[in-house]
Amino acid sequence: MLNMNFNQRIVIHTQPQPWLPSPAQGVWRKPLEREAKESGHTTSIVKYEAGSQFATHKHPLGEEIFVLEGVFSDENGDYPAGTYLRHPPGSQHAPFSQTGCVIFVKLNQFDPRDLEHLRINTQQTPWLPGIGGLQVMPLHEFEHQHTALVKWPKGERFQPHRHFGGEEILVLSGKFQDEFGEYPRHTWIRSPHMSGHFPFVEEETIILVKTGHLPISAM
Incomplete structure (x- = not known):
């Protein structure tokens, strides 16, 4: 477990933090809070190298993403920097990046009743x-x-x-x-x-x- 005491104020300057490997080749992470190694409540900064991809996976309690740099993609579309995404509980996708990207990701933190699916390009809002x-x-x-x-x-x-x-x-x-x-x-x-x-x-x-x-x- 990492930073799962919600009574505690946490400040992480993420830019100097090292990138750690994920299970997918060419995909790197900076974990910020994590309930378990590859499951449960998780918040991370994630980097996809150009041409990298992650296997199809489900979001038991949802996934929330903000694209920080580059273009993030999945089978449903391409999402440039500034895109805000919400994938509701029970959804799944196969993410990748053709040119490389950095994203902020929150996993398994939705209320089971929160089923809204969002794709917002904040550069055009x-x-x-x-x-x-x-x-x-x-x-x-x-x-x-x-x-x-x-x-x-x-x-x-x-x-x-x-x-x-x-x-x-x-x-x-x-x-x-x-x-x-x-x-x-x-x-x-x-x-x-x-x-x-x-x-x-x-x-x-x-x-x-x-x-x-x-x-x-x-x-």
């Missing part, structure tokens, strides 16, 4: 106004769980707040900050239920945010 100078791009919601992109303009400061059901952030560009530290591109932050912080940025920054999905027994 409009931003909506958020609080203050923030811009928001909602991607998915189910009950009290919410996933979105948030764009922070240079110098923006948000009010101190707490996270019901926790908060998970992947910094996509720029540098995210709060009173606890600085988080450059591709930093992964997981904060437990009812944790709080006072976030801000000094440069334009885009983050992928998921809230309300962690156990509420934490804290």
